[in-house]
Amino acid sequence: MRCGDFRTTYAEDMAIFDSALARGLLAALLVLLVLLPLLATGYWLDVTNRIGIAVIAATGLNILTGFTGQISLGNAAFLAVGAYSTAALTARGVPFLIAVPSSGLISALVGMIFGFPSLRLKGLYLAIATLAAHFIVEFTVVHWESMTGGVNGIGIDPPKLFGYAFDEDRKLYFPILAATVAMLWFAKNLFRTRVGKAFVAIRDQDISAEVMGVAVFRHKLLSFAVSSFYVGVAGSLLAYQARIISPENFPLGVAIDQLGMIIIGGLGSILGSVLGAIFITLLPEALRLLTGALAGSFPGLVQLFASLKLGVFGLAIVLFLIFEPDGMAARWHRIKAYWKLYPFSY
Amino acid sequence: MDFFLQLTINGLVVGSIYALVALGFVIIYKSSGVLNFAQGEFLLIGAYFFLAILENARVPLLVALGLTVVSATLLGLLMERLVLRPMIGEPIISVIMVTLGLSSILRAIVQGIWGTDTHPFPALFESSPIQIGPLPVSRGYLFSVVSSAVLLLAFTLFFRFARVGVAMRATAFSQQVALSMGISVKHIFAISWSIAAVVSALGGVLLGALRGGVDGSLAVIGMKALPVVILGGLDSIGGAILGGLIIGVLENLSGGYLDPYFGGGVKEVAPFVVLVLILMVKPYGLFGKVRIERV
Numbered sequence: 075m076r077c078g079d080f081r082t083t084y085a086e087d088m089a090i091f092d093s094a095l096a097r098g099l100l101a102a103l104l105v106l107l108v109l110l111p112l113l114a115t116g117y118w119l120d121v122t123n124r125i126g127i128a129v130i131a132a133t134g135l136n137i138l139t140g141f142t143g144q145i146s147l148g149n150a151a152f153l154a155v156g157a158y159s160t161a162a163l164t165a166r167g168v169p170f171l172i173a174v175p176s177s178g179l180i181s182a183l184v185g186m187i188f189g190f191p192s193l194r195l196k197g198l199y200l201a202i203a204t205l206a207a208h209f210i211v212e213f214t215v216v217h218w219e220s221m222t223g224g225v226n227g228i229g230i231d232p233p234k235l236f237g238y239a240f241d242e243d244r245k246l247y248f249p250i251l252a253a254t255v256a257m258l259w260f261a262k263n264l265f266r267t268r269v270g271k272a273f274v275a276i277r278d279q280d281i282s283a284e285v286m287g288v289a290v291f292r293h294k295l296l297s298f299a300v301s302s303f304y305v306g307v308a309g310s311l312l313a314y315q316a317r318i319i320s321p322e323n324f325p326l327g328v329a330i331d332q333l334g335m336i337i338i339g340g341l342g343s344i345l346g347s348v349l350g351a352i353f354i355t356l357l358p359e360a361l362r363l364l365t366g367a368l369a370g371s372f373p374g375l376v377q378l379f380a381s382l383k384l385g386v387f388g389l390a391i392v393l394f395l396i397f398e399p400d401g402m403a404a405r406w407h408r409i410k411a412y413w414k415l416y417p418f419s420y
Numbered sequence: 421m422d423f424f425l426q427l428t429i430n431g432l433v434v435g436s437i438y439a440l441v442a443l444g445f446v447i448i449y450k451s452s453g454v455l456n457f458a459q460g461e462f463l464l465i466g467a468y469f470f471l472a473i474l475e476n477a478r479v480p481l482l483v484a485l486g487l488t489v490v491s492a493t494l495l496g497l498l499m500e501r502l503v504l505r506p507m508i509g510e511p512i513i514s515v516i517m518v519t520l521g522l523s524s525i526l527r528a529i530v531q532g533i534w535g536t537d538t539h540p541f542p543a544l545f546e547s548s549p550i551q552i553g554p555l556p557v558s559r560g561y562l563f564s565v566v567s568s569a570v571l572l573l574a575f576t577l578f579f580r581f582a583r584v585g586v587a588m589r590a591t592a593f594s595q596q597v598a599l600s601m602g603i604s605v606k607h608i609f610a611i612s613w614s615i616a617a618v619v620s621a622l623g624g625v626l627l628g629a630l631r632g633g634v635d636g637s638l639a640v641i642g643m644k645a646l647p648v649v650i651l652g653g654l655d656s657i658g659g660a661i662l663g664g665l666i667i668g669v670l671e672n673l674s675g676g677y678l679d680p681y682f683g684g685g686v687k688e689v690a691p692f693v694v695l696v697l698i699l700m701v702k703p704y705g706l707f708g709k710v711r712i713e714r715v
Contacts, residue, residue, distance in 0.1 A: 198455050210692055337513075385528030
């Protein structure tokens with residue numbers, strides 16, 4: 075019987091799975107996820123697809139904000155860069171498998187440009203610099219009509235692989251799932267490497283990191299690049315899923331939503347990005363169900379839905395920050411620790 | 421030349437309101453080191469509240485304004501006590517997020533009560549313009565410039581001479597030292613939040629009167645004031661004034677002259693382009709306190 079974490083080698087300490095059981099459970103979860111399209115309706119597959127995209131984007135943001143400590147309000151902009159790159163690339167006949175990573179790379183490049191101020195800025199000032207990035211990208215998207223279609227938006231052909239078109243949510247589910255799993259796997263491993271540990275060192279104390287031989291600016295830029303790559307890939311998948319994108323898909327609220335995801339999920343935790351993305355994406359759906367159920371007795375509720383959604387989102391963030399600042403991931407670990415020692419948990 | 425002058429004057433007017441909103445940011449930042457992203461919503465609530473009092477209670481203008489000030493004070497106190505106080509000592513990202521969450525909640529409340537339609541503002545000023553030199557300037561513009569100037573002057577004096585103002589500056593300098601000098605840091609935070617809420621509410625009323633109506637887009641001014649505070653320096657009142665005027669003029673000039681080439685919207689983005697440039701060259705703004713750290 076296990077009664078605690080007793081790691082005796084460095085290899086054990088570095089391992090992703092601390093037991094064969096955890097590995098088995100994850101495999102079972104994956105199998106379940108692959109089988110999900112057999113069970114779920116089209117609407118819920120649309121929701122799961124959006125969750126997958128949100129997970130990728132939130133993981134990207136968490137790499138930058140949670141692990142490297144650079145606050146970014148520009149995520150909606152990087153998402154837009156990814157989505158519009160995909161639109162432009164597919165219009166020129168670039169296949170799906172190349173368009174997605176290239177959109178990520180373009181987004182990474184833009185991310186590095188706006189990461190440059192991080193050389194001299196931190197904290198609030200950096201947050202505002204990335205906010206400026208958001209407005210500048212938005213302006214470009216609206217006014218570069220030949221490339222982006224301006225305010226009217228632009229259409230994207232469904233992705234094709236070996237002649238097979240992923241033209242509905244049920245089919246698109248699989249590439250999104252594959253991308254999400256691959257990106258999570260990469261992120262999890264990133265923080266077992268030298269570069270990942272350098273990111274964490276910069277977050278914890280940038281001056282000590284520099285003293286210990288971490289090239290701070292280079293790693294900050296790298297973090298911006300990796301993070302925007304993730305967000306760009308998410309944007310690319312979003313473009314394929316939405317089929318028509320316009321500036322309205324990328325308001326500042328999206329960036330705030332994603333910050334909410336990593337705050338509620340847990341800063342500096344891959345699991346946290348996943349949990350937070352699921353929570354924030356499902357929150358409006360749960361509200362929709364609830365208002366739908368109560369619409370009979372409170373008919374005014376339907377008109378209030380938009381503001382209700384906004385208010386509950388804000389309330390969730392404020393309450394989490396006050397009562398559970400380390401997020402859902404920390405709560406999960408605490409629950410796990412409790413049961414590990416179960417009858418003697420004190 | 422007339423076009424240039426007109427743009428400059430419009431810019432100065434808008435800039436004086438930006439300065440007022442920026443003042444709200446600066447007061448909170450100066451005393452507690454928090455940047456309040458819900459400032460735009462404070463503007464919105466102030467304007468709506470004024471309107472609601474005016475429409476429902478049928479009281480004179482000044483009484484309505486007084487009631488707005490009182491309720492804004494209460495709002496500021498409430499926000500500080502319920503939301504910001506538990507955040508003392510938390511990392512900066514949490515504080516940013518809590519004000520962002522707050523802005524969502526406030527916006528939801530405003531939308532829930534007043535909806536999303538534009539509410540017409542009563543005409544507070546006579547429509548006949550006043551001649552200043554060769555240019556006609558509307559009374560509303562003049563009034564907003566003058567009242568912004570008065571408020572800004574009052575706060576500059578307040579921070580220099582009033583006991584509470586000095587205590588607020590001391591708190592900003594070092595909370596520990598302030599505590600050991602017998603200053604209640606909690607009270608200072610509460611005071612600064614309510615002052616910021618009052619200033620923003622007044623700004624909201626002025627903006628509403630200038631635009632002739634209130635809707636959710638008023639809150640965007642809160643975001644627009646960010647370049648202003650960065651340009652002026654986050655902890656400088658003089659910087660907020662000068663920054664507000666510069667950004668206001670700049671945005672109007674760039675909008676006036678560049679819009680034909682870009683097809684509109686330059687006004688919205690120009691302040692942010694300037695913002696990025698300032699941050700790269702002079703990260704602490706014109707008058708901000710420089711923290712030198714070389715890594």
